[in-house]
Amino acid sequence: MNAKVLAALRAIVGDAGLLIDSERIAAYLTDWRGAFTGTALAVVRPSSTDEVARVVAACASAGVAIVPQGGNTGLAAGATPIGLADAIVLSLERMRRIRALDAAGFTIAVDAGCVLAEVQRAAEEAGRLFPLSFAAEGSAQIGGAIATNAGGTAVLRYGSMRTLVLGLEVVLPDGRVADGLRALRKDNAGYDWKQLFIGSEGTLGIITGAVLRLFPRPRTVATALAGLRTLDDALALFALLQDALGETLSACELFSERTLALQLAHRPERERPLPEHAWYLLIEAGSSLPGLRDALERALGDALERGIAGDAIVAESSTQRDALWTWRESITESERREGPSAKHDVAVALSDVPAFVREASDAVESRFPGARVLAFGHVGDGNIHFNVLLPPDRSATSAQVNELVHGIVARYRGSITAEHGIGRYRRDELPAHRSESERALMRAIKTAVDPDGRMNPGAVI
Numbered sequence: 001m002n003a004k005v006l007a008a009l010r011a012i013v014g015d016a017g018l019l020i021d022s023e024r025i026a027a028y029l030t031d032w033r034g035a036f037t038g039t040a041l042a043v044v045r046p047s048s049t050d051e052v053a054r055v056v057a058a059c060a061s062a063g064v065a066i067v068p069q070g071g072n073t074g075l076a077a078g079a080t081p082i083g084l085a086d087a088i089v090l091s092l093e094r095m096r097r098i099r100a101l102d103a104a105g106f107t108i109a110v111d112a113g114c115v116l117a118e119v120q121r122a123a124e125e126a127g128r129l130f131p132l133s134f135a136a137e138g139s140a141q142i143g144g145a146i147a148t149n150a151g152g153t154a155v156l157r158y159g160s161m162r163t164l165v166l167g168l169e170v171v172l173p174d175g176r177v178a179d180g181l182r183a184l185r186k187d188n189a190g191y192d193w194k195q196l197f198i199g200s201e202g203t204l205g206i207i208t209g210a211v212l213r214l215f216p217r218p219r220t221v222a223t224a225l226a227g228l229r230t231l232d233d234a235l236a237l238f239a240l241l242q243d244a245l246g247e248t249l250s251a252c253e254l255f256s257e258r259t260l261a262l263q264l265a266h267r268p269e270r271e272r273p274l275p276e277h278a279w280y281l282l283i284e285a286g287s288s289l290p291g292l293r294d295a296l297e298r299a300l301g302d303a304l305e306r307g308i309a310g311d312a313i314v315a316e317s318s319t320q321r322d323a324l325w326t327w328r329e330s331i332t333e334s335e336r337r338e339g340p341s342a343k344h345d346v347a348v349a350l351s352d353v354p355a356f357v358r359e360a361s362d363a364v365e366s367r368f369p370g371a372r373v374l375a376f377g378h379v380g381d382g383n384i385h386f387n388v389l390l391p392p393d394r395s396a397t398s399a400q401v402n403e404l405v406h407g408i409v410a411r412y413r414g415s416i417t418a419e420h421g422i423g424r425y426r427r428d429e430l431p432a433h434r435s436e437s438e439r440a441l442m443r444a445i446k447t448a449v450d451p452d453g454r455m456n457p458g459a460v461i
């Protein structure tokens with residue numbers, strides 16, 4: 001049967017679109033962290049929506065499961081075909097066309113396989129801004145970012161991917177195409193079905209195209225790094241900056257001294273950006289009106305005078321801005337280089353962030369000697385990546401650490417994933433964090449859209 005399916009798929013996508021050689025497909029079968037590996041019959045790489053539709057229809061009639069894959073940068077093992085006997089990985093990497101850019105209408109229509117950085121660049125060339133941004137933007141695809149409802153570093157001002165999507169084109173599990181590629185700001189004609197696919201992690205269908213919102217490009221961007229004694233100071237500084245800078249504030253990113261020290265250990269040639277503090281806050285604001293930089297400097301001066309910040313620097317050039325951002329954006333890569341970790345992508349109410357981090361750090365370090373907490377993230381959104389490097393003697397597993405941390409998250413009525421998703425990494429923990437009625441709703445949606453359960457089986461639910 002497999003030979004017959006592969007022949008049918010080859011007839012649709014051609015030789016260039018079908019990979020079956022084990023060496024060629026290995027990279028598609030392992031996740032970005034190298035923590036999970038799966039198996040697949042083949043990697044299928046269609047080059048158009050029509051080809052995707054025909055591939056999905058062929059898999060439907062052969063009963064073959066499909067694991068959609070974008071840039072394979074996801075951090076929840078959602079794109080890794082773990083434990084699936086006869087599945088294909090459907091990669092969108094050959095669908096990279098920018099379909100249309102409407103500068104006056106502030107929209108861009110793209111293939112789902114477009115890499116996020118390419119979309120940002122296309123917007124920039126048209127004098128516009130596509131604000132979604134995170135460290136994996138050079139590889140992550142628009143379809144993957146939609147399927148995970150990605151967040152990143154500009155959610156504070158622009159929202160997560162859900163708020164950036166105006167229209168979607170999706171191939172349904174039976175191979176039909178749902179064409180909702182509309183560039184409308186308002187549309188109440190029936191259920192807004194595209195919302196189901198945003199954040200569905202490949203379990204409902206294949207996203208093949210999207211219309212995205214663009215924004216005016218701020219003429220001035222002001223970036224600063226502040227050193228702080230406590231997390232309470234981080235919240236006080238965030239409040240002060242919001243009062244002073246209002247809606248121009250676009251990023252408020254936190255990282256601990258340990259995350260900075262880890263990067264210095266891996267790259268000793270780099271110079272520490274500020275004298276040692278327990279915490280650092282990376283702040284960015286953007287505006288097309290004059291006076292932004294002065295306003296940021298005044299706000300930081302105020303924070304220093306009131307003892308909220310211990311030290312601060314404001315970037316003098318785009319090179320300095322990039323250097324400051326690197327301290328924030330390289331943390332995940334340093335963590336990967338350091339060794340296995342238990343990942344957390346926690347959301348709690350903003351004012352609970354200090355208490356949560358203190359309680360979870362104490363609990364992890366006392367229960368698992370040798371474990372090292374790397375806490376950082378999008379503090380302005382109440383979203384902390386409370387990652388934990390596992391003890392070198394392997395005396396604790398990721399699952400044990402996850403359970404401890406997520407138990408504390410539950411007491412704060414938080415979320416076990418603010419932006420990365422459930423995937424396969426957090427699937428078995430979902431029932432403890434969503435009520436029976438919520439899970440029944442999720443199952444009803446899954447069954448209605450994908451009755452045969454062939455779309456990314458084993459992920460999410």
Ligand code: FAD
Pocket residue numbers: 032067068069070071072073074075077078079092112133134135136139140141142143144145146147148149150151152153201202203205206207208332333419420423456459
């Ligand atoms: P993949 O990893 O390929 O897939 C992710 C999920 O989406 C899988 O379930 C897959 O089946 C599904 N999928 C992919 N494409 C499609 C499609 N076309 N149709 C249907 N389903 C599809 N995330 C954040 O939100 N914020 C961050 O700040 C952030 N920072 C990161 C930093 C680093 C260094 C790394 C490695 C990752 C980071 N991520 C972050 C994780 C983030 O989820 C992904 O980078 C990105 O959103 C996934 O895009 P991708 O194309 O790589 O998707």
Ligand code: MLT
Pocket residue numbers: 075134135152329332343344345377378385387
């Ligand atoms: C980030 O914000 O850098 C990533 O989402 C974090 C992670 O590695 O968990």
Ligand code: ZN
Pocket residue numbers: 152377378385419
């Ligand atoms: Zn993040």
